[in-house]
Amino acid sequence: MWFRDRRVGRWRLRSVLNAAAAVVVSAALLGVLGFGYGTIPALGPVLDPGRGAWTSASGGQPASSQTLRVPGLTAPVSVSFSSQGLASIDAANTHDLFVALGYVHAKFRLSEMDLERRLGEGRLAQLAGPSDLSSDEFELRLGLLRTAQNEWARTSGQARAALLAYAQGVNDDIAAVRAAGDWPAVFTLTGTYPAPWTPVDSLVIQGVLTQELDYTTGPLDKAVLARTLGAANTADWFPVLAKNAQTPYDPGPYVKAPLTPVAPDAASSAPGGSVATTAQVSGGGGTPGRSDDEKAVAAAAASLLDQLSQLPANQIHQYPDSNAWAANGPAVSGGGALLGGDPHLPQTEPSVWYEVALSAPGYQVSGVSVPGLPGILLGHNANIAWSLTDTQNAATRYYAERVRGDSYYWDGAWRPMTVVHYTIPVRGGATVNLAVDITVHGPIMTQVGQRMAVDWMGNVPSDDVAALFGINDATDFAQFRAALTGWRAPTQNFVYADKAGNIGVIAPGYYPQVTAGCQPWLPMPGTGACDVTGVIPFQAVPQVYDPPSHLIVTANQRPVTAAYPYYIGTSDDFYDPGYRAAYAYTYLASHEPLSAASVAALQNNVTDSLASRVLPSLLTALGTASLSSSERTVVSLLSSWNYAMDAGSAAATVWWTFWDDYLTAVFEPWWKAGKVPVGRDVIGLAVGPGQAPLDEDLEAWTLNDPSNAAFRGPSGRGPGSAPAAMVAAFRQAVTHLSAKFGGSPSTWTWGREHSRSFPSVEDATGLGYGPRAAGGDPFAEDAADGGLTATTGPSWRMIVSFDAGALSAVGVYPGGQSENPASPWYTNLVPLWWDGQYLPLPVPGAPAGSVRWSLNG
């Protein structure tokens, strides 16, 4: 009997275990499917084939004519689309126009808009989980949200009405999507749906653009370099004025006008100006110690650089690569005016741009808009056209604060810091609390070694939306210029051409000046001794109107000469080395009279201007060197090269590899000897072609100072001269390429080494475009930046010509109007862009194509 009892016992045990396992597994399965786990989404509703992420397919179908209800409208609005997706909106009044623009933006770019505002408002981790927590903490410290709130409190008139109307349009779309349940897949996958859109969200997106264009680590890098390379070498190799020849668009003469005063906390991002009104804490705090302690400052700089290195790509400014040119009069075929613009930004899918024509009584504009913002940023109206490049002036100042408890020392007294508290929701993790300390200079960005506050242009309230309406409405340069008086950030070169045949450029913005004797290119003491004393007055900012040369070229070069009476930044903080500007001036002057076709050819030109300057010296040096047969083959390739970085050019590969190796041969020994912590900020600290001052130095020494002490190296046993260093670098390059590619040097084509890639904004594998073999490099007009797999370049190409008063405008960007990867309009414009082709811009007030949406309130 005992064995029967044991058998029954085992059976019972198995039954109980089986039941327990079934309950646990079922509960776990349903729990994970219903609620998700950690960053795993609730897969049940996500993959429900009738209601889940699958419903995003509806946004991927080709647009068709239909009638849609948009409650915010006061009158019917017509939206038409070309077969490529270019849009034209025709409304009865500007209120309805911006409601419709918000609606159309959201219809095609809702997840992009939500991602951008989340980025600026420190809410990415709520969507993406702990991996984006460092980004959220950085943004909340920096204060884009606080600045946007300050800006909104100051916004009035037409800009306020437009922002409200725009938000209404976005929310009308969100409501429609919520009712239908066909959310873009990213929302369904995360279970996090977009909150209603507000005007502050639009202003945050304006701030994100400013950050991506103008927030820099220059002073931090310089502090690290000064501590490792020595102050003398750093000053010599990273000078205020570049050593090579430059071609500023504003050659002077210059106006030396008194500075425009600003409030002490103009860029603090403190809520409601609370810093400026803070009362002093007990005055008997004693004498502050040295707040500019070099070691502590370097430690703080290193700490902040560490933080910044963890941010998602392209969150702060890295590559200066935009072009905008204008020509008029005898320089132009027909004698009118011609404008070409191609802003170089991170190239993503979807693009930062949405192409659209806007039409309402008194408002007729066409060009590219930024999803999230009302208005046209680059484009034309019936009378004028404009494009933008980044001015690049240094406007990120770091202040080493002297802190005691919750107070900091400034202007002779201890003062309480303003503290702002945030909670950061984290998907799949615990909510994080963050306290941000703010001084009169700005938010404290790091507490390691030394409390470091940052004063930067993006925290200066800037009435950009009103300025945009002003230039969208302008009919001549006076109105255009006047509209930009309120523009603070990001500082931009606004290049202009008009129907009457005039051209011009002006660079409005925030140009902070500090007390004489202070060094704004390094972190400065926060005691008040080096505070911003004012900004360059509007009448003195770089500007030109109808120059005698009939040409204007902006390509992120220093816009003024050494005679300019104000400080606007150093060579590393952060102007372009000027190769594109110089080449464009030469090209345009040599192709007069210019036409749209010649501007298009220049926009797609991949000539490396630095190569044309340096290669003759290299060939001269190699002429006296003893070379192997393969090296002689490579020399013959270089000798017959036209300096074009074409994908099929082997000489281009040799040149680029040589230049990189040449920089390395000369500077790397110094970096190693000084133990420069390159890993903290590879882009800002590493030796390479991305370091504009090093390119400029080496070019200048090669051409004019071939025995510079730098060639001897820190040990004194370096190559000793430019020719010797070039020969060594050349041999190194040939060895490197032989090992990498093998075979005949003629097969080492640039396209095997170099490509372009347009990643998705979500950085999702498979949703981007490329990598695809491509020509170009950072020094070419058709720039390719971000490494050998370039991700930054011409984000939009536009040409507008006024010929005998008649306007024609074409443009293209490497993407598509829809963010839905399943849409035929996702990347449909890429092939056109790649082949250097353009499409006519939609005409305001005219149908863009046969597909038409009738929007009714």
Next chain:
Amino acid sequence: MADQGVVSAEPRPSPARGVPRPLGWAAAFVVLAAIVAATAWAGAWFVPFIVGVAAGVASLRWRRMVVLAVFACVAGWAVPLWVLALRGLPAGATARAIASLAGLPPYATVTIVATLLLAALQALAGAWLTRALLPQRRPAP
């Protein structure tokens, strides 16, 4: 109490007893698939689990009911995807996008297989749960 829910051993029913005819199996399959498809459109993603629970009960009488239920659930979830494609919507491209955004290999089949697998897993889990909790036959002495 120890024996509660446990039935004593009895002679097994004859194999022929309770087995539906092929038409009956087909009708059951179609009905279940239709229910699963309709409820998927309504957002009731958990219905395959409920079908699995029901199949677990039914399997005491019709042993192959669990297999039928699993296939019916898979078919039921495949129907909305099929309709999506029939309507001309880009189901394949959408599947690829979902896989990419989820951090999975960017292939449409990944999302399609994952979706159908989810239906099958739910049905199996439901059936298992029922079979585990329902009274079982004690082994014969």
